[in-house]
Amino acid sequence: MEIGLTHFVILSAVLFSIGILGLIVSRNIIKVLMSIEILLNAVNINFVAFANYTDLGDLKGHVFAIFIMAIAAAEAAVGLALLLALYRNKPSVDVEDYDILNG
Amino acid sequence: MEVIYSIFFYITALTVILSAFGVVLFKKIVYSMISLIVCFFSIAGIFILLNADFVAISQLMIYGIGITIIMIFAIMMTSRESEKKLWIAFAPRTLFAVLTGIGMFALIVYAVFGCFDEHINCVFNITPPEIDVINLIRQNGTAAIIGKQLFTTYLLPFELISVLLLAAILGVVVITKKDSEKLVNPTTEVLEKEVN
Amino acid sequence: MNFFVENAWIIPVMPLLAFLTILFCRSFKLYENKKISMLLTVGSTAIGLIFSSFILTWAAGHENALYQQNFTWIQVDAIKLPIGWLVDNLTAAMLMVVTSVSILIQIYSHEYMNHDDGYHKFFAYLALFNFSMLGLVLSSNLFQIYIFWELVGLSSYLLIGFWFKRPSAASAAKKAFIMNRIGDFGLLLGVVSILYFSFDWWIINNQPLLSFAVFNDVANYIFISNGPVVISLIAFAIFLGAMAKSAQFPLHTWLPDAMEGPTPISALIHAATMVAAGVFLIARTYPIFKLSPEIMMFMLIIGLITAFMAATIAIVQTDIKKILAYSTCSQLGFMVMGMGAGAYAAGLFHLVTHAYFKAMLFLCSGAVIHALADQQDVRKMGGLRKHMPAVAYTYLIGTFAISGILLSGFWSKEGIFMGLESGKHWIFLITAIIVAGMTSFYMFRSYFLVFEGEYKGETKPHMPNKVLTIPLIILAIPSAILGFVLSGSLKGFGIGSFAKFVGYAGEHHASLMLPAVSLLISLAGLFIAAIMYWDKAKEFINIDPEVIKNKFSYCYKFLINKWYIDDLYLGFLRMIFLPVARFVAWFDRTIVDGIVNLVGVTVKFTGNTLRLLQNGNLQTYNAILFSGLLIYIIAVLAYWLL
Numbered sequence: 045m046e047i048g049l050t051h052f053v054i055l056s057a058v059l060f061s062i063g064i065l066g067l068i069v070s071r072n073i074i075k076v077l078m079s080i081e082i083l084l085n086a087v088n089i090n091f092v093a094f095a096n097y098t099d100l101g102d103l104k105g106h107v108f109a110i111f112i113m114a115i116a117a118a119e120a121a122v123g124l125a126l127l128l129a130l131y132r133n134k135p136s137v138d139v140e141d142y143d144i145l146n147g
Numbered sequence: 148m149e150v151i152y153s154i155f156f157y158i159t160a161l162t163v164i165l166s167a168f169g170v171v172l173f174k175k176i177v178y179s180m181i182s183l184i185v186c187f188f189s190i191a192g193i194f195i196l197l198n199a200d201f202v203a204i205s206q207l208m209i210y211g212i213g214i215t216i217i218m219i220f221a222i223m224m225t226s227r228e229s230e231k232k233l234w235i236a237f238a239p240r241t242l243f244a245v246l247t248g249i250g251m252f253a254l255i256v257y258a259v260f261g262c263f264d265e266h267i268n269c270v271f272n273i274t275p276p277e278i279d280v281i282n283l284i285r286q287n288g289t290a291a292i293i294g295k296q297l298f299t300t301y302l303l304p305f306e307l308i309s310v311l312l313l314a315a316i317l318g319v320v321v322i323t324k325k326d327s328e329k330l331v332n333p334t335t336e337v338l339e340k341e342v343n
Numbered sequence: 344m345n346f347f348v349e350n351a352w353i354i355p356v357m358p359l360l361a362f363l364t365i366l367f368c369r370s371f372k373l374y375e376n377k378k379i380s381m382l383l384t385v386g387s388t389a390i391g392l393i394f395s396s397f398i399l400t401w402a403a404g405h406e407n408a409l410y411q412q413n414f415t416w417i418q419v420d421a422i423k424l425p426i427g428w429l430v431d432n433l434t435a436a437m438l439m440v441v442t443s444v445s446i447l448i449q450i451y452s453h454e455y456m457n458h459d460d461g462y463h464k465f466f467a468y469l470a471l472f473n474f475s476m477l478g479l480v481l482s483s484n485l486f487q488i489y490i491f492w493e494l495v496g497l498s499s500y501l502l503i504g505f506w507f508k509r510p511s512a513a514s515a516a517k518k519a520f521i522m523n524r525i526g527d528f529g530l531l532l533g534v535v536s537i538l539y540f541s542f543d544w545w546i547i548n549n550q551p552l553l554s555f556a557v558f559n560d561v562a563n564y565i566f567i568s569n570g571p572v573v574i575s576l577i578a579f580a581i582f583l584g585a586m587a588k589s590a591q592f593p594l595h596t597w598l599p600d601a602m603e604g605p606t607p608i609s610a611l612i613h614a615a616t617m618v619a620a621g622v623f624l625i626a627r628t629y630p631i632f633k634l635s636p637e638i639m640m641f642m643l644i645i646g647l648i649t650a651f652m653a654a655t656i657a658i659v660q661t662d663i664k665k666i667l668a669y670s671t672c673s674q675l676g677f678m679v680m681g682m683g684a685g686a687y688a689a690g691l692f693h694l695v696t697h698a699y700f701k702a703m704l705f706l707c708s709g710a711v712i713h714a715l716a717d718q719q720d721v722r723k724m725g726g727l728r729k730h731m732p733a734v735a736y737t738y739l740i741g742t743f744a745i746s747g748i749l750l751s752g753f754w755s756k757e758g759i760f761m762g763l764e765s766g767k768h769w770i771f772l773i774t775a776i777i778v779a780g781m782t783s784f785y786m787f788r789s790y791f792l793v794f795e796g797e798y799k800g801e802t803k804p805h806m807p808n809k810v811l812t813i814p815l816i817i818l819a820i821p822s823a824i825l826g827f828v829l830s831g832s833l834k835g836f837g838i839g840s841f842a843k844f845v846g847y848a849g850e851h852h853a854s855l856m857l858p859a860v861s862l863l864i865s866l867a868g869l870f871i872a873a874i875m876y877w878d879k880a881k882e883f884i885n886i887d888p889e890v891i892k893n894k895f896s897y898c899y900k901f902l903i904n905k906w907y908i909d910d911l912y913l914g915f916l917r918m919i920f921l922p923v924a925r926f927v928a929w930f931d932r933t934i935v936d937g938i939v940n941l942v943g944v945t946v947k948f949t950g951n952t953l954r955l956l957q958n959g960n961l962q963t964y965n966a967i968l969f970s971g972l973l974i975y976i977i978a979v980l981a982y983w984l985l
Contacts, residue, residue: 093197117210
């Protein structure tokens with residue numbers, strides 16, 4: 045079958061679902077952050093796919109994808125910095141250990 | 148032509164999906180890190196399939212190199228010998244996550260396969276772009292077009308992103324500063340003792 | 344003369360001011376002298392008496408005298424409730440009766456209550472009652488009468504329970520008030536129904552709402568536009584109010600228990616004035632009753648039952664105040680019978696004469712009780728004529744009056760009998776004459792037991808004060824001669840001038856048979872009482888009351904237990920009412936409150952459950968977030984697609 049926009053969108057959907065799964069299911073915080081990166085990548089694929097099939101003149105999708113990448117990088121850096129700060133107080137990367145803000 | 152394209156697409160797509168599953172499902176964190184690298188590279192391949200050369204290279208640089216280094220440093224700094232291998236939480240939220248995942252996927256598939264026909268002019272029944280436009284892009288590359296967009300239409304977000312990155316750098320520095328000497332943190336003491 | 348009629352509002356307002364003054368001053372203990380309270384109250388009543396006499400002369404002088412003045416009190420959209428006063432012949436007569444009896448009783452109670460701690464309170468309550476009763480009599484519309492009706496009920500409650508530290512007095516006060524409330528419910532229904540069914544008429548004719556002056560037209564309008572059933576229901580509702588206030592069967596049991604109050608109160612409220620308010624109400628709303636023959640028959644039956652029952656119970660009573668109380672009940676039955684038979688004027692005439700002689704009888708009994716240091720049992724009295732001749736002779740005059748032997752009671756009862764005869768209610772007539780005979784019997788029985796024979800008590804009776812006896816003598820005068828005066832001449836039997844005065848010229852019968860028969864039966868009652876209780880007559884024929892009591896022991900038991908009506912009510916309350924009330928209370932507590940509590944419990948439970956979601960785990964929150972997002976998208980999609 046000819047590869048069309050549909051395929052790329054489905055691929056993006058699959059990646060998105062895997063990202064959500066990883067986000068919620070993992071017990072290691074670093075794995076959670078990695079799953080967030082997967083999520084963002086899925087969205088990137090989606091944007092670029094649409095740009096390729098509808099908007100080859102202006103390529104707005106590509107521009108947006110670049111922005112997303114920049115933001116994702118910044119967010120990953122800050123997230124891991126926070127993780128390090130938390131790690132200093134409680135030397136554990138287990139998500140279950142960080143439940144003080146409960147009730 | 149199409150066949151080759153399809154083959155490449157299916158292989159790359161499979162790699163992406165398998166490595167994504169690998170990120171989630173490996174017990175050792177380093178393995179899932181490697182999986183993530185593979186995933187990033189595969190996504191770059193997808194981008195190339197989509198005629199997005201600039202974006203593919205950016206993906207390789209930012210994600211494949213930058214994020215990877217950050218993650219590896221984080222894993223290095225936060226893993227200790229005696230730690231148990233943390234895999235999956237067996238809690239009610241797991242079920243919700245699986246269901247949500249399947250649900251999202253089902254929803255998007257449903258949307259894609261033309262079930263919206265009566266209601267939207269289906270965006271999905273789209274023909275591939277004309278060959279000459281593609282050839283033009285293949286010749287010149289997408290960088291010029293993206294550059295033109297960035298500096299005219301999307302100038303403001305561009306500038307704001309630079310501010311954002313500055314804020315991120317400053318934030319990271321501030322957050323990871325060491326505590327002052329007077330405040331004694333029992334954990335840091337323990338770590339320092341271990342290291343010593 | 345017109346000044347007094349136009350300013351008739353002063354008559355009730357003066358006692359109100361007296362009440363408020365005594366209340367205010369005594370709350371801050373501004374004075375201690377008893378004379379001040381008495382002078383305030385008696386003074387306000389005296390002003391009322393002066394005004395009433397002038398109003399009476401004005402009314403007697405005018406043909407169809409009517410004066411009313413109204414102010415709009417409450418106004419809601421089209422409903423303008425008026426307040427004001429109406430002066431016509433009926434009002435003038437009632438005003439005279441109320442003020443004159445009131446002032447004499449107030450003077451009497453100065454001496455009677457002189458050694459009581461609650462002297463000032465007593466006079467304050469007396470002033471309040473005066474205000475309420477005079478307001479009731481002067482009311483110009485049905486709504487206002489309802490207000491004063493309730494006020495009179497309140498005054499009665501306060502005064503019956505005057506010695507509230509006695510549990511029997513407190514219970515009696517409660518009983519009176521609650522039974523009156525049952526009647527008030529009927530009256531309220533009646534008032535509201537009249538307004539509802541005749542509202543258009545009031546708007547069209549632009550009269551002050553529910554005014555008595557145009558009641559005839561209103562009653563006709565309701566009858567024509569809504570039919571006889573509605574009129575009967577309204578009449579029944581209003582009669583319910585009169586039943587409770589005037590102590591008719593089945594709402595009569597509060598009256599004998601009301602004797603727990605001081606004797607002046609029994610005289611004022613439960614003999615002369617308040618119990619007459621029911622009959623007064625019937626008189627005011629008489630156009631409605633006239634249009635409903637069923638209710639008139641109902642009134643006849645109830646009146647007859649009351650009269651007969653109370654008379655039979657009075658025969659066996661041993662407390663002097665209870666004898667008088669049951670006789671009041673019986674005479675009220677007569678009045679209601681008169682009203683029911685259509686003898687409007689006769690009923691009112693009996694009300695007037697009854698007020699005077701019953702008040703006097705009660706005051707005499709009060710003098711006796713006072714003299715014997717609060718001893719009320721008739722079996723321990725006797726031969727008191729030697730010690731207090733004035734009291735004895737006035738009591739004798741009263742007894743003649745009530746028995747219907749030539750003094751005022753005779754004329755008024757005549758009127759009622761003639762009304763019954765002209766309506767061809769033969770059974771009622773015969774039973775009424777028999778009841779008159781019984782009245783004569785038990786009244787003379789009480790006279791002979793108290794004032795004749797040997798003194799059977801322990802304490803030495805002391806002479807009553809002049810302040811006690813002078814009101815008695817003054818009251819004896821109208822008791823004796825009012826009948827002659829108001830009947831017109833001695834020749835034609837009838838209640839000529841009073842009837843003309845009150846507005847209903849009844850039919851005159853020239854036959855002498857009816858008066859002769861009733862006179863004979865009353866004399867027979869006297870005779871039987873004499874031979875049972877008077878030593879002097881026992882020398883001729885001797886019938887021992889004890890023997891009769893033993894012979895008819897079942898009958899006696901039935902009567903001494905007041906026909907078991909009180910027990911019936913108590914049984915009803917205990918068996919039926921109390922379980923229902925308990926069930927309703929349980930329902931309210933458990934189910935109604937339970938539902939309210941359930942809301943609170945649900946909130947708490949939900950909160951407690953939802954709290955478990957906040958387990959501090961970031962991923963839980965994320966799970967909820969994504970699930971929620973999914974559900975939301977599906978919902979929007981479904982709405983959009985369908």
